[in-house]
Amino acid sequence: MARDLNLPVSTVHYNLKRLESLGILSRSNNGYVVSRPIPLQGFFAIRNRLIPRMIIYSIFFLGFTIGSLTTIVTSGFSVDKLLAITVSSISSAIFFLEGLNMRRKLTK
Numbered sequence: 001m002a003r004d005l006n007l008p009v010s011t012v013h014y015n016l017k018r019l020e021s022l023g024i025l026s027r028s029n030n031g032y033v034v035s036r037p038i039p040l041q042g043f044f045a046i047r048n049r050l051i052p053r054m055i056i057y058s059i060f061f062l063g064f065t066i067g068s069l070t071t072i073v074t075s076g077f078s079v080d081k082l083l084a085i086t087v088s089s090i091s092s093a094i095f096f097l098e099g100l101n102m103r104r105k106l107t108k
Contacts, residue, residue: 016032019032023035023036024038034048042054042102043102043106044056050103050106052099052100052102052103053099054096054098054099055095055096055103057095057099058092058095058096058099061092061095062088062089064088064092065092068081068084068085072085
């Protein structure tokens with residue numbers, strides 16, 4: 001691990017022991033295992049996966065866009081509905097792209 005991280009062995013050992021004492025890691029037969037995930041600001045943990053909060057917002061606005069499109073199909077076109085679709089679809093795209101950026105920064 002120290003070689004892969006390009007860190008001294010003593011630093012890696014110290015940090016592993018520290019994380020173990022905090023209850024974040026536990027030792028098993030296969031090495032260290034995460035026993036308690038650390039919550040990160042701007043992320044939700046769903047089934048041990050970190051999902052950027054912005055992706056959840058994007059899904060909300062996508063649902064709003066689909067709902068607005070449904071009302072156009074069922075009750076007819078109006079400028080207000082077009083504006084709602086435009087704003088919600090742009091919001092969904094922006095939140096999705098920001099969520100992808102957050103995810104990329106996490107994996108660097």
